[in-house]
Amino acid sequence: MSRYTTVLIVTLAGVLGVAHAENVYRWIDAHGEVHYTDQWRPGAVLIRTNVPRPAGASPDSNPWSGIAAEDKAAAGALKERQAASAVRQDEERQRAKECKQARAQYQALINARRVFTTDSSGQRHFLSDSQAQAARLKARETMDSLCAGQSGS
16 A cells, blocks of 8 residues: 555545534644644634534524633623722722821820810810820720721831
């Protein structure tokens, strides 16, 4: 048997094997050569199927519709995770802002020689030493609760 005949028989057997496959895919390699196979691979396009359609399916229905639905669901889940991440970042920024304000207020009370409150008419009322110490303690507790877990204390 000649070499040409052997190559022809092997090629014919391969074509017949693909011809009896349920699905036939076409893909193009890096050199631009077209290949046909019964196994899906990335970039392959379904060109023929012998799989019977479910009852009620239209002849135009896409065999990849299940994959498309999964892809759409995955994209929705990704958007949801991104939105949740954005919310967490916004909350962290707000906590950092509140912490910074509480830290500044506490520092102002510590640095002040005399502590006072201002009434609605703008008149100052100076606190006694014990009242000032209570205000400093309360400011420290507020700062600690708002700044818990943050560096820079």
